[in-house]
Amino acid sequence: MMFYTTVENLFWSKNRDMIDCVVNFVDMGKLPFSASPNDLPHSVEIYNRCINGDFGPIADYVPQPHEGPQDISKIPPSMQIPTSTLGEIL
Amino acid sequence: MTQAYNLSQLANNLNTSGQLDATDGLVNAVPVANGGTGASSASGARTNLGLTIGTNVPSPTGTGASGTWGISISGNAATATTASFATNASFATTAANGGVTSVNGLTGAVNVSIVPSGITEIGSVLWAVNTTNNNFLPGNTTSGSNLKYPSNISSIAPNYIYTESNPSSVPNTEIRGSFNGTPMGTAVRLNLGNTGYVQPQGFTTLSGTWRFLTIVPAVLSQYDTKIGWTYSYSYFGLAVRIS
Numbered sequence: 001m002m003f004y005t006t007v008e009n010l011f012w013s014k015n016r017d018m019i020d021c022v023v024n025f026v027d028m029g030k031l032p033f034s035a036s037p038n039d040l041p042h043s044v045e046i047y048n049r050c051i052n053g054d055f056g057p058i059a060d061y062v063p064q065p066h067e068g069p070q071d072i073s074k075i076p077p078s079m080q081i082p083t084s085t086l087g088e089i090l
Numbered sequence: 091m092t093q094a095y096n097l098s099q100l101a102n103n104l105n106t107s108g109q110l111d112a113t114d115g116l117v118n119a120v121p122v123a124n125g126g127t128g129a130s131s132a133s134g135a136r137t138n139l140g141l142t143i144g145t146n147v148p149s150p151t152g153t154g155a156s157g158t159w160g161i162s163i164s165g166n167a168a169t170a171t172t173a174s175f176a177t178n179a180s181f182a183t184t185a186a187n188g189g190v191t192s193v194n195g196l197t198g199a200v201n202v203s204i205v206p207s208g209i210t211e212i213g214s215v216l217w218a219v220n221t222t223n224n225n226f227l228p229g230n231t232t233s234g235s236n237l238k239y240p241s242n243i244s245s246i247a248p249n250y251i252y253t254e255s256n257p258s259s260v261p262n263t264e265i266r267g268s269f270n271g272t273p274m275g276t277a278v279r280l281n282l283g284n285t286g287y288v289q290p291q292g293f294t295t296l297s298g299t300w301r302f303l304t305i306v307p308a309v310l311s312q313y314d315t316k317i318g319w320t321y322s323y324s325y326f327g328l329a330v331r332i333s
Contacts, residue, residue, distance in 0.1 A: 002212075002333055013235040018297055020233045023333070031333055034234035036297035040211065042333075043297055 002042040003027070007055040014061050019050045210296060212331055215303065218296060219326035226302050226325055234296035237329060299333040 003026040011020045013034060023033040023046060035047035050058060095103070104110055120126025127135035141147050206214040218237040220226055305327035 013295075015295070018235050018295070020235050023299075025333055028333060031231055031299045032233040033299050033333060034236075034297040036234075039297045 004042070004046070007033075007046055007050065010050055010055060010058040012058055012061045014063075016061065019047055019058060021046070021050065021055070206331075210298070210331065212298075212333065215328055215330045216296070216300075217326070218300070218329050220302075220305075226305055228302050228304050228327075231299055231301045231332065232329075234298045234300055234331075237296045237300055238293045239296065240293050296331075298331050300329040301332050303328040303330055 004023050005026060006024040007021050008024075009020075009022045012018075013020055018034045018036045020032070020034050022030050023035075024030045033043075033046070035043050035050060037044055037047050039047075049055060100110065119128050119130055121128045122138055128138040129135040136142055206212065208214065209216060216237075216239045218239040220232065220236060221238055222232070222236045224230075224232070224236075226232060305325050
């Protein structure tokens, strides 16, 4: 069992099957954490306590700006592959 | 008691209530058999009562507490806050205040299992894709929901292999193990080689907290006859679950 002191910044995950939060673990400090009802005991406990409202309201999922096909202009230059070198399906 | 009293003197020692003080007129200690200690000192009394420190009982201050004692401690009032040295603690059921934060003077072999019992247990290491636009570095931590790992690796089919050009100017290169983790995809393009891409047959979103051990940037290109080329980029790599 992992020991923690606080749980904050609660958000639903995209599929609303987990709760993303920041957990202050006794031996590691504050860490981003995804609490799931189908996980290790401490994760299940945190999830259930979040559902019970022990740590305040759970905010809705916030879509990430990167979701969906990417615009190549937004790809860092170091990661870009020249279009001319991109292949075609055989 | 340094002097002898006759009956008259004893009578004079009676107080106003007709009582004789035990320190005036009595000789010798009251024996244990008569409800006394049979001694004129505390240590002598403990000896006569069978309570010799270090032999029969430990001292409340710890002095003379060595030896083997059948003591069972329970309850908050009996909490031992500090143990400067414990030769052997066979089992601790619960760390009541947040676990062991530091151990000094630990010597000898310690049998600690670090093998996770499952692939998503604490200590597990997985090849996972980061589904956010955060440019993580090795050592960074992230929520498990930001990571996906392939739960089924498919074989590379010929029609999923991308080539540098058509006809191919360089030999095809297969990349096995890459996967498409919706919404971000992963792909690997070898230097002067080809980009391999495998359609997914399954992936799983992680939970808990994961720390990247190493990260590889990847670009996924997809071609559609109506919209042309689209690109996705992502980071994926080895991550270890830490909480």
